[in-house]
Amino acid sequence: MINPFLQAALNVISMMAMLTPEPGKPFLKKDKKAMGDISGVIGLTGEMKGVVVVSFSTGAACKIVGAMLGEVFTELNAEISDAVGELTNMISGDARRQLAQIGHNFEAGLPTIVSGPGHEIEAITKGPVIAIPYKVEGHEFVVEASFES
Numbered sequence: 570m571i572n573p574f575l576q577a578a579l580n581v582i583s584m585m586a587m588l589t590p591e592p593g594k595p596f597l598k599k600d601k602k603a604m605g606d607i608s609g610v611i612g613l614t615g616e617m618k619g620v621v622v623v624s625f626s627t628g629a630a631c632k633i634v635g636a637m638l639g640e641v642f643t644e645l646n647a648e649i650s651d652a653v654g655e656l657t658n659m660i661s662g663d664a665r666r667q668l669a670q671i672g673h674n675f676e677a678g679l680p681t682i683v684s685g686p687g688h689e690i691e692a693i694t695k696g697p698v699i700a701i702p703y704k705v706e707g708h709e710f711v712v713e714a715s716f717e718s
Contacts, residue, residue: 571595571699573667574621574660574714578703581659586636590710593702601691604700604711605629607645607684609657612693613665615675619716620693621664623657629708645684654680660712 575592582590605624613619625633631642634652642649657680665675683690692698696717703710 570668570673570716571701571714573664574712575701576667577660577663578623578701578710578712580663581656582633582703582705585656585659586633586705588633588636588705590703590705593704595699595701598698598700598713601689603683603688603690604702604713605709606686606688607650607653607682608688608690609653609680609682610690611657611661611680612678613661613675613716614678616673617675617716617718618694619675619696619714621657621661621677622690622713623653623660623710624690624713625653625710626708629705629710632706632708633710650682650684654682664714 603624606627608624610622630649634649635642661677694715694717696715698713698715700711700713
């Protein structure tokens with residue numbers, strides 16, 4: 570179930586920002602603390618309940634959104650917040666498309682944005698949270714996915 574999310578982040582960031590993220594080794598997340606400074610959260614429903622979180626360091630958010638919009642950003646602002654929501658939606662959508670191809674169908678809610686250093690995200694699922702870290706030009710972001718039947 571995690572591979573579609575790994576691939577979706579690569580697809581979306583490379584297509585939208587013309588940047589190539591480098592995935593790290595997926596791991597089991599043990600706490601609620603976000604791995605970045607701004608996170609997009611989107612719930613999934615269907616055969617299972619799930620949640621996708623895309624959490625960006627300030628540097629990654631500024632780099633990716635700046636590349637998407639052809640601007641230079643140095644701090645989080647409303648434009649970056651909107652773009653993080655859209656990126657979360659697109660990553661979730663691409664992963665859901667891939668999951669549907671193997672027989673797992675999900676509907677997504679609207680993304681919610683949470684920001685601030687050390688913010689926490691309470692999981693809406695009781696399942697394990699798998700996190701996939703990425704680096705893009707030295708800046709980090711993480712895609713998390715969790716499901717329960």
